Amino acid sequence: MRALTLVADRKIELRDVAAPPRPAPGEVQIGIRAVGLNHLDVWGWRGMAFAKRKLPLVVGVEAAGEVVAIGPPSRASQPATGSAGIKIGDRVVAYGALTCDNCKACREGRDNLCENVGGIMGFHVDGFARDRLNMPARLVIPVPAGVSLRDAACAPVAFATVQHMLFDNAKLEPGETILVQAGGSGIGSAAIKMAKAIGCTVITTVGDDDKAAKVKALGADHVINYRTERFEGVVRKLTGKRGVDVAFEHVGPETFNGSLLCLKRGGRLVTCGSTSGQSTTINLFQLYLQQYRIFGSFGASLRNVRESLAKMATGITPVIDTEVSLAEFERGLARLESRQVFGKIIVTFQ
Ligand SMILES: [Zn+2]
Structure with a gap:
């Protein structure tokens, strides 16, 4: 074979x-x-x-x-x-x-x-x-x-990873605002669909205008082309300077600090990847003064795989x-x- x-x-x-x-x-x-x-x-x-x-x-x-x-x-x-x-x-x-x-x-x-x-x-x-x-x-x-x-x-990796990140780790709730980095990726597109399905406001970043139209079609409320606009500034404007409840990260050093800056006080950042490199530095004053919560997430549970398949059966494919x-x-x-x-x-x- x-x-x-x-x-x-x-x-x-x-x-x-x-x-x-x-x-x-x-x-x-x-x-x-x-x-x-x-x-x-x-x-x-x-x-x-x-x-x-x-x-x-x-x-x-x-x-x-x-x-x-x-x-x-x-x-x-x-x-x-x-x-x-x-x-x-x-x-x-x-x-x-x-x-x-x-x-x-x-x-x-x-x-x-x-x-x-x-x-x-x-x-x-x-x-x-x-x-x-x-x-x-x-x-x-x-x-x-x-x-x-x-x-x-x-289901076992892409969807279950997102399910685990959003709902077990970041504890995303209906009505919250989420920043999804790289919304055109496999997990980014899944995150947009899962967050919209529970009634969240989704802000997402993409690298070109062609992808911008496609993530809009998935339901993203706001799309930022990170190559032509500084996403941190746009997010602050879109949220009335308040910041987002949750940032969904997997890009790494290129966006990690910007994603932190987009959080509201007490906001949650969850990350499962680092495609742009392994290391970055963060401002510790900002971390504790703003009371950010940062979750490293890897893989998922068997339950998350079952939940992912159940979501697919309802049309979140x-x-x-x-x-x-x-x-x-x-x-x-x-x-x-x-x-x-x-x-x-x-x-x-x-
Ligand atoms: Zn064991």
Whole structure:
């Protein structure tokens, strides 16, 4: 069977590999149909010195597919998280980190804080971009009727990350005003849709006028082209000098301090990424005098994945930039890296 395999930095090959064995007790076998690309894939592709991993590595951090085989039942496979009802032919997504299901964080449903995590799939350990793989049933989540597998492939990482950022960390509430940085990105576009769905006012930034029209169409109330306008000044004007309740960050040093400046007193900044670099300095006087709250956010819980799929079933669907074939995986990553995307890039299996 086929597997997209990272063999060296910036070198991914479509390899013929052995099919997985019959699933063990407590496991299911998934036939992968669609993989969603994320900046995490770009980091892994570029090579990250801090990531403990061994090459060759099967890539792909989030995906959707169909259950093609089920392991024999065992007492240990009846998890509290409840995937026992999964049958052959079910459409599913899988949680992308090998959590232990046993530590305090796992037992409390804070899966992304697992104390004994075995790695992030597609980044530390073999990922989803292969024809079939076995997964622990407790990490497999059914896709609701009416949600396409192409859209569902964006649930485990892109949508669930945004769900976790906005609602678990920043605790965004109806009627609040939010600044969404880079609204044309996969997670930015999801943040706009989720915030509008609960009745927030959304201010967003984009890098060109073409994207400005597209984020307006998603429902953004105000759009700022950060290349032609200083977004901090525009946000202050739009909010009557008050500032926003929440800033949604993932761009990094290029925008981080500006996003802080956009907050009202006691405002919340939540960040899950740093595509423009790793470090910045912040003004500590401003941090405590303005009583800002800053949340680092990475990944999501199993609950967040289920919530994301439920949102998709109500019509809050991901914005898809392009669909590419397996052979075009690297082309997709290059497009994502260049930030020329509007929404998500999906790799489809045929
Ligand atoms: Zn754990």
